[in-house]
Amino acid sequence: MGNFLKHFKISTKLNMIMLSILIIFAFVVGFVVQQQVTEGVKGAAAEKAANDLELANYMLNYYYPGDWDLRDGALYKGNEVMNEDFEIADKIGETTGGLVTIFQENMPITTNLLINDERAISSEATGTTVEVVLENGENLYGEANILGTDMQTAYMPLRTSSGEVVGMLFIGASQEFINETIASIMGVVSIVLGLIIIFAVAIIFLYSRNMAKRLNRVNNALESAGHGDFTAEITDKSGDEIGSLTTSYNRMKDNLKDLIQQVAETSHHVASSAEQLTASALETRAATDTITESIQKVAVGSEQQLENTKTTSDVVINISSGIDQMATHIEEVNRTSTNLSTKASDGSNVIDKTVQQMNTIQMRTTSTAKLVEELGNKSNRIGEIVSLITSVAEQTNLLALNAAIEAARAGEHGKGFAVVADEVRKLAEQSGDSALQITEMIKEIQQDIEESVKAMGDGRLAVEEGIQYVGEAGSSFKNISSSVESVSTQLEEVTKSVRDMTTNTTAMVQSIESIKDSTEEAAGYTQNVASSAEEQNASMEEITASSQTLSKMAEDLQAAIKNFKL
Incomplete structure (x- = not known):
């Protein structure tokens, strides 16, 4: 039934x-009315029949005064013999419009019922x-x-003056009028129900058409909304569903409309x-490339500085060895002046x-310090860009x-938007996490740069000190050269000077070693x-790839929204 109705x-x-x-209501009402009418008509x-029975008894008493009695095998009413007295039966029948039969005990003795044009007085009651009626002396009604x-x-017992039941009076009322009455009433009911059904069908049709x-x-x-068109307006002021x-x-x-x-x-x-994130990422990438190039230059300079420092160290060691030899052979100064x-x-x-080499080391150390400071400035710029990326990710x-x-x-209509929003949120979180990682890296780089700057400063001071010592050594050599002629008289002074030079060259070697260590450390940084x-x-x-993906998703979302008509 459900499959049949679902297509309508x-x-x-x-x-x-x-x-x-x-229709069911009409059938039920018709059935109930028929039952009620039938019962009512049958009751009537x-x-x-009961009234006809009383009327028949009254007519018998009127036409034949006296009591009922059995004499000589016949039934008397007063002085009249009732056996085969068909005249009284016909009179009562004409008056009541029904059947009349008088029984002597259980045998009919007169009746207006004809069977084949003969009086039906041969069938006894049982x-x-x-x-x-006969045994209990009661009236009997039935069909x-x-x-x-x-x-x-309807049956009535006939009693003698002493109360003995000697016969019965029978009255039969035809039910044809019952059927006619029922048919008439049901016809009227059917017409009324038909009119009611027609009227109800008309009302239902009008109502259903309006509802449709x-x-x-x-x-x-x-349906238009299903295709993205929300411009249709519906006006319905009724208060129903x-x-x-x-x-x-x-x-x-x-x-x-508001949501879209x-x-x-x-x-x-x-x-x-x-787009802003992409631009910032590209700018950061360019700055990073610049930093990488600068760091590579610093690394090359550090390697060169390290080689120069090693060369200087070897030279100073040779100087120290020469001074030692001078001290050893001081006694031969006069002979080998x-x-x-x-x-x-x-x-x-x-x-x-x-001195020239030390000046070169000093210049390169100063240049390296400037590059490292520039690296620190660019790291600060990267930090600002990362802060901007973090802010954009949070927004x-x-x-x-x-x-x-x-x-x-x-x-349900917002599921597609929820998926896109979730993807945007994930990308934003990834951007924020990447920005945090970059921030940590920049902090480490800035810390390393600070240490490099400090080491460069120490190296520069050491180089300046080395230059000073080498200058003093040069002065000593000049003094030696100018005092060769009087070396004999000034031998003790020369010996003292040589000792001072030995001390100074030792300090110089230590300074050069410190510069070499600082240079190696700077190279590692x-x-x-x-x-x-x-x-x-x-x-x-x-970040650039993620921002480009985010931009593409935003463009796709805007294209999808354009399909809606508001």
Whole structure:
């Protein structure tokens, strides 16, 4: 039945259901009316039979005064013999319009019932009739079929003056008038029910057609909404379910309109933020490339400085060895003064070269310090850019949260928006996490840079001190050269000077070793900075790819929103 009805419209279903109910109601009412009428008419027929019985008894007493009695095998009423007195039976029958039979005990002795034109006085009464009327002396009322005709029957016992029951008086009222009455009443009832059904069907048809029109308006609006067109307006001022449905649709349309506008604005902001994030990532990437290039230059300079420092150390060690030899052979100074002068000249030249090399180391150390300071400034710039990325990620995450809330309010229609908002939120969180990682890297780089600057400063001071010592050594060599002629007289002074030179060269060797260690440490720091810059560059590439994906998703969302007509 459900499969049969599901293919019909609601108005058709309603008409069929109401028509079925009306037909069932008509049948039930007709059946109940028939039963009630039948019972009422039969009751009236039974009452008529009882009244006819009293009327027959009255007529017998009127025409034949006296008591009932049995004499000589015959039944008397007063002085008249009732056996085969068909005249009185016919009179009573004409008056009552029914059958009349008088029984002597259980045998009929007169009647107006004819069978084949003969009086039916040959069939005796039996069963309940005899028991109730003759034996118990009570009236008996009931129904019987006599010669194919349904009759209402009534029996009265005939008593003598002493109260003895000597016979029965039978009255039969035909039920044809009952059937006629029932048919007449049912005809009227059928006409009334038919008119009621026609009137009800007309009302139901008009109501269902009106309801179908209202439902069609709602259906057309919902169908248009299914295709993204929310421009349809529905007006229904009734307070029933369809009116409530119309109100709910209009409310849903307004809410969806607001939601779609908010999503459109949000997607526009997301697209703008993604573009800004992409631009910032590209700028950061360019800055990182610059830092990487600078660090590589610093690394090359550090390696060169390290080689120069090693060379200087070897030279100073040679100087120290020469001074030791001078101290050892001080006693031969007088004999080898000419040789000493030559060596002093060579030593002076070496000292000049040493001074030049130390100046070169000082210049390169200063240049390295400037590069490291520039690296620190660029790291600070990267930190500012990362802060901007973090701020953009937080704004994007907030916008994604708002979009998810609005999508949840939209229910089933907002699931697609909720998925997009969740993806935007995830990308924003990834951007924020990457920004935090970059911030930590920059802090480490800045710390390393500070240590590098400090080490460079120490190295520069050591180089300046070395230059001073080498200058003093040069002065000593000049003094030696100028005092060669008087070396004999000034031997003790020369010996003292040589000892001072030994002390100074030892300090110089230590300073050069310190510069070498600082240079090696600075080279290691530059390698760390270069690695961090490469990692930051990779992170910037990931951020750029994520922001481009976010921008693409925002554009797709804007394209999807354009399909809605508001």
